[in-house]
Amino acid sequence: xxxxxxxxxxxxxxxxxxxLDELTAGDRSVAVVLSLSFRALAPGTRLAFQTLGLHPARDxxxxxxxxLLGTGPRQAETVLEQLxxxxxxxxxxxxxxxxxxxxRSFARRTxxxxxxxxxxxxxxxxRRLVGYYCVATDQACEVLFPGRVPLPAGPWEGxxxxxxxxxxxxRALAWFDQEHYALLETVAAGHRLGAHPQTVHLARNTSFYLxxxxxxxDFHRMGTLALASARVLADPKGxxxxxxxxxxxxxxxxxxxxxxxxxxxxLEIARRIGDPAGEGFCLDLLGxxxxxxxxxxxxxRNLEQGIRLHRSTGYDRQLAEALSNLSTVQxxxxxxxxxxxxxxxxxxxxxxxxxPEHEAVAYTDxxxxxxxxxxxxxxxxxxxxxxxxxxxxxxxxxxxxVLALSAAARQRCxxxxxxxQDAERALSLVGCKATVLRQAAVENIVGRFHHHRGDHxxxxxxxxxxxxxxxxxxxRMEAARALxxxxxxxxxxxxxxxxxxxxxxxxxxxxxxxxxxxxTRRAEPGxxxxxxxxxxxxxxxxxxxxxxxxxxxxxxADGEGRGEEETGESERxxxxxxxxxxx
Numbered sequence: 168x169x170x171x172x173x174x175x176x177x178x179x180x181x182x183x184x185x186x187l188d189e190l191t192a193g194d195r196s197v198a199v200v201l202s203l204s205f206r207a208l209a210p211g212t213r214l215a216f217q218t219l220g221l222h223p224a225r226d227x228x229x230x231x232x233x234x235l236l237g238t239g240p241r242q243a244e245t246v247l248e249q250l251x252x253x254x255x256x257x258x259x260x261x262x263x264x265x266x267x268x269x270x271r272s273f274a275r276r277t278x279x280x281x282x283x284x285x286x287x288x289x290x291x292x293x294r295r296l297v298g299y300y301c302v303a304t305d306q307a308c309e310v311l312f313p314g315r316v317p318l319p320a321g322p323w324e325g326x327x328x329x330x331x332x333x334x335x336x337x338r339a340l341a342w343f344d345q346e347h348y349a350l351l352e353t354v355a356a357g358h359r360l361g362a363h364p365q366t367v368h369l370a371r372n373t374s375f376y377l378x379x380x381x382x383x384x385d386f387h388r389m390g391t392l393a394l395a396s397a398r399v400l401a402d403p404k405g406x407x408x409x410x411x412x413x414x415x416x417x418x419x420x421x422x423x424x425x426x427x428x429x430x431x432x433x434l435e436i437a438r439r440i441g442d443p444a445g446e447g448f449c450l451d452l453l454g455x456x457x458x459x460x461x462x463x464x465x466x467x468r469n470l471e472q473g474i475r476l477h478r479s480t481g482y483d484r485q486l487a488e489a490l491s492n493l494s495t496v497q498x499x500x501x502x503x504x505x506x507x508x509x510x511x512x513x514x515x516x517x518x519x520x521x522x523p524e525h526e527a528v529a530y531t532d533x534x535x536x537x538x539x540x541x542x543x544x545x546x547x548x549x550x551x552x553x554x555x556x557x558x559x560x561x562x563x564x565x566x567x568x569v570l571a572l573s574a575a576a577r578q579r580c581x582x583x584x585x586x587x588q589d590a591e592r593a594l595s596l597v598g599c600k601a602t603v604l605r606q607a608a609v610e611n612i613v614g615r616f617h618h619h620r621g622d623h624x625x626x627x628x629x630x631x632x633x634x635x636x637x638x639x640x641x642x643r644m645e646a647a648r649a650l651x652x653x654x655x656x657x658x659x660x661x662x663x664x665x666x667x668x669x670x671x672x673x674x675x676x677x678x679x680x681x682x683x684x685x686x687t688r689r690a691e692p693g694x695x696x697x698x699x700x701x702x703x704x705x706x707x708x709x710x711x712x713x714x715x716x717x718x719x720x721x722x723x724a725d726g727e728g729r730g731e732e733e734t735g736e737s738e739r740x741x742x743x744x745x746x747x748x749x750x
Contacts, residue, residue: 201273204253210255213277216255218292220274223356224433225267229522231349233292234299234328235292261345291483292358297357297365299328300350304372306330307339312375314484314520315750316444321364340561341375350376354389363396367405369395374412378419379561381600387416407445408437411750414452418459421603421640426456444485447476448750451489459604461643461680467496487516488523488748494532499644500682503539510536519541527556528565534572543579550576564605567596568649571612578616590616594629607636607645614652618659628658647676 177363207214218236219227227235233243247264250256255274257265266274278284283294301321307511310333333339350373357366377386390413397409410433417426430452447459450473458466470493477486490513497506512535517526532700534549550573557566570593577586590613597609614629632650636642654669677683 181459195666201255201270204255205273205277206232206251206473208253212246212249212253214284216250216274216290217278218277219250219256220271221246221292221348222296223288223352224346226259226263226346227349228261228331229265230329230331231263231296231299231346235293237292237294240329263345271312293356293360294365296363297330297353297360297362297369298322299330299345300353300368301365301372303330303333303342303346304350304369304376307333307342308372308375309335309707310334310339311343311379314443315375317481318368318371321368340376345379347376347380347382351389352387352451354392356393358396363400364402364405366396366528367393367400367402367409371408371412371749374415378748381562381564383416383602387413390416397714403436405440405447405451407433407440407442408750409454410436410444411448413747414456416447418452418455419602419604420458421642423456423641425460427460430456443476443546444481444482445750447473447480447482447489448485450475450476451485451492454489454496454559455492458492458499459640459642459644461647461676463496463500463680463682467493467500469743483516484520484522486518487513487522489530490516491525493528494529494536496534498532498539499680501539501618503536506539507533507536519592524558524561524565527553530556531569531572534569534576538572538579546576547573547580548636563596564601564609567593567601567609568605568612570596571609571616574616575612578619583620586616587620597634602644603636603640604645607633607642607649610636611645611648611652614656618652618655621654623659627653627660629666630656643676643680647680650676677746 169462185492205216208216210275215236219232222231222235224231227246229240232247236243236246238246247256251258251264255266255270257267259265278289319453323642329556331338331342335343346401350369354373357363357369366520370389373389377383377389381476394406394409394413396423397406398407410429414426414429414433415427417423425609428565430449434446434453437443437449448510450469454466454468454470454473456466457463457469470489474486474489474493477489490509494506494509494513497509498504510529512531514526517523517529517727530549530553534546534553537543537546537549550569553569554566554573557569574590576592577583591749593609594613597606601609610633614626614633617623617629618626630649630652634646634653637644637646637649650673652671654666658666694716
């Protein structure tokens with residue numbers, strides 16, 4: 168077909184059902200060649216070939232193949248090697264196998280043919296696969312995420328599926344990494360199949376891994392399927408968990424309003440069915456989401472209510488996370504001694520629970536409190552401990568926040584060169600794979616660092632970038648910090664008019680959050696929350712661009728002390744309460 172464009176061929180080959188028919192020229196056909204190889208197989212091997220073609224992933228290991236076939240791993244391996252010998256299957260590294268796309272299309276076509284597999288056979292095979300992944304992810308999560316609230320046994324319990332030996336964190340995490348795509352596709356397949364209990368359970372397990380790796384879009388897509396399955400089941404416990412986990416994904420992706428809707432529905436269900444652990448988790452989520460929108464008084468009330476429930480139920484893991492989140496909100500409100508106390512309790516709990524990543528987050532919160540208490544040396548000690556506890560390969564954005572805060576603390580302690588190295592490393596870590604929330608926080612902290620070393624153009628550039636990110640998701644605290652930083656940079660660069668406008672915009676946001684411009688909490692009669700603001704609009708949207716004019720006042724080089732004009736909100740360093748994990 169010389170007149171066909173490449174895009175015409177691509178579109179015709181995109182349809183898996185029609186792909187084999189397209190690859191035909193006269194009496195030469197890919198389907199005919201594959202059919203000859205297929206008919207040369209023994210009847211049992213032909214059935215196994217068709218069954219393996221149902222696997223939703225591009226490649227698979229012996230264990231998932233065994234589950235699909237309904238055999239043990241050794242029998243499955245024998246069949247897999249027979250298909251390799253027949254050139255119908257390709258061996259991959261690490262004990263994985265894969266079909267060529269055309270061979271998989273042929274396998275699925277023959278399975279669905281009138282003389283192929285009966286619908287009940289196909290459904291039974293897929294249900295065995297979904298059940299296998301439920302059991303395997305249970306085992307992996309027990310190793311990687313100890314202390315999760317257990318769920319009731321599902322219809323897949325008691326199956327004879329053999330799972331890999333996931334005996335330690337390295338093996339469990341490597342298994343998740345290898346099975347990442349297969350798990351996502353299996354959740355989708357389970358939902359289409361109507362295996363709704365398994366879909367909810369498997370999605371819940373996989374969400375812990377996706378959250379750890381920062382794959383939040385996948386987390387959200389999978390959570391949406393789990394929620395749809397939970398609504399079909401009308402199972403209040405599963406529905407509450409699915410709503411909560413989708414709210415976590417919304418939080419990570421900056422979809423705060425939708426997250427609040429999910430968490431609020433989950434809270435109502437938890438209260439209706441008498442689930443105090445679920446109620447506390449939903450309150451924690453509401454605290455996270457309201458804090459991002461600048462509803463700090465509401466956020467604090469939600470977190471404190473959740474903490475009381477966690478203490479009463481003895482759920483220490485969630486108590487520790489809620490205390491970390493509360494510490495951040497307390498620091499935002501200028502209550503640094505209270506923030507330090509909350510973080511210290513979170514550290515003790517996480518150490519007892521042996522969850523080093525969460526202990527590192529709590530140390531980071533304690534460092535922020537020390538910075539607020541004008542104790543940069545104490546902050547550095549906390550950040551050193553946090554860095555020792557963090558595995559930079561798992562959540563590099565947490566390492567980025569630690570490095571950004573270390574830069575600020577080192578600068579105040581007079582170690583300018585190491586501060587500069589920490590600042591640049593922090594930016595490199597959030598530049599590739601991090602949430603918008605973390606990117607904005609790190610850019611604001613490093614922007615303040617550059618302001619104090621006299622590089623006001625670089626400071627303005629970072630604050631403008633942070634402001635754009637924060638405005639895109641209505642993240643009020645970082646938007647206010649960014650505008651404040653831009654005001655200081657503009658003034659230092661000789662543009663007092665623009666600086667005044669930015670400062671006024673920042674003060675409006677601080678007022679909406681119940682804060683004074685210097686970062687302390689406003690007195691509110693009866694402790695009521697500030698009025699709930701509408702969509703975040705901070706005057707004209709800030710754009711990058713150099714302002715003419717000289718530098719006002721004294722500049723501060725790396726390692727030098729700072730003048731009195733550089734105190735107040737501009738010195739309040741901090742991250743965000745980004746410690747939400749699945750339920």
